[in-house]
Amino acid sequence: MTADTATVLFEENRPVLMGIAYRMLGRAADAEDVVQDAWIRWSAGDRTDVREPRGFLVRITTRLAVDRLRQIKARGEAYVGPWLPEPYVTDFGDTVTDTAERAVLADSVSLAVLVVMETLSPLERAVFVLREAFGYPYADIAAMLDRGEAAVRQLGARARRHVDERRPRYDVDPARRRDLTERFLDAAAGGDLAGLMELLAPDVRLVGDSGGKARAPLRVLDGADHVGRFFVGVAGKGLPEVSVRMIELNGGPAVLVLSGGKPDTVVQVDADGDRIRTVYVIRNPDKLAPLTALP
Numbered sequence: 509m510t511a512d513t514a515t516v517l518f519e520e521n522r523p524v525l526m527g528i529a530y531r532m533l534g535r536a537a538d539a540e541d542v543v544q545d546a547w548i549r550w551s552a553g554d555r556t557d558v559r560e561p562r563g564f565l566v567r568i569t570t571r572l573a574v575d576r577l578r579q580i581k582a583r584g585e586a587y588v589g590p591w592l593p594e595p596y597v598t599d600f601g602d603t604v605t606d607t608a609e610r611a612v613l614a615d616s617v618s619l620a621v622l623v624v625m626e627t628l629s630p631l632e633r634a635v636f637v638l639r640e641a642f643g644y645p646y647a648d649i650a651a652m653l654d655r656g657e658a659a660v661r662q663l664g665a666r667a668r669r670h671v672d673e674r675r676p677r678y679d680v681d682p683a684r685r686r687d688l689t690e691r692f693l694d695a696a697a698g699g700d701l702a703g704l705m706e707l708l709a710p711d712v713r714l715v716g717d718s719g720g721k722a723r724a725p726l727r728v729l730d731g732a733d734h735v736g737r738f739f740v741g742v743a744g745k746g747l748p749e750v751s752v753r754m755i756e757l758n759g760g761p762a763v764l765v766l767s768g769g770k771p772d773t774v775v776q777v778d779a780d781g782d783r784i785r786t787v788y789v790i791r792n793p794d795k796l797a798p799l800t801a802l803p
Contacts (some may be wrong), residue, residue, distance in 0.1 A: 588720030616641035659706025699743035
């Protein structure tokens with residue numbers, strides 16, 4: 509295998525490797541570092557006996573992501589306020605034509621699922637991502653992780669049960685979710701409390717992530733009245749040179765608020781079809797920085 513061929517093969521598989529690393533880590537910068545480390549090992553290593561480049565690259569990336577996740581957990585970093593994953597642009601385009609497969613990939617990268625996955629062990633998370641999001645057989649996952657197949661099956665079952673028990677599940681048509689998001693945006697931007705109350709479920713939750721570096725609730729807000737009045741208050745204060753655009757993040761529609769042309773806030777909602785059940789607000793500037801490069 510020539511160096512040029514190796515480069516082409518790696519770039520062809522980069523989206524898959526990045527998808528695995530991000531789902532494993534929930535941090536775009538860490539995922540990019542892992543993929544870069546995978547490239548270094550791939551380009552500098554002996555590829556003579558590599559018969560399945562994608563499988564080989566997935567194995568390297570998964571092991572590097574497990575190591576990185578263990579390091580993060582070992583540091584026990586304290587985070588100010590609620591934690592949410594870094595926003596991740598998900599435009600599958602023509603790379604995923606099957607509707608069911610697209611739905612699985614979108615669900616596996618949703619904020620709700622990634623938040624729950626933070627509570628899994630590194631190996632549980634690896635098995636869950638490879639099995640549930642990318643459909644790898646347990647035998648292949650066992651080889652990638654250098655574990656017995658029976659043990660990997662147990663890890664997968666435990667992870668699946670944990671995620672199912674803790675994550676909300678709403679089967680909402682994407683067009684309906686986008687409509688609710690746009691109506692929510694109009695009501696919130698206009699400070700329309702009555703309009704917000706029509707959209708918010710009585711037990712709606714607002715999860716804000718600022719990392720202590722921007723203004724956002726340092727605890728989860730519960731209830732339509734609290735959440736609605738919060739957004740009315742935000743609308744009253746305003747932002748300088750504000751602009752808004754709709755983009756797809758983490759498998760669903762999201763609102764990107766810019767101030768002076770720079771990302772200031774990301775808002776995304778989960779709904780049950782009729783009412784909004786959860787509102788996610790990301791304001792940590794470190795997590796929003798990658799969105800600066802959006803066209």
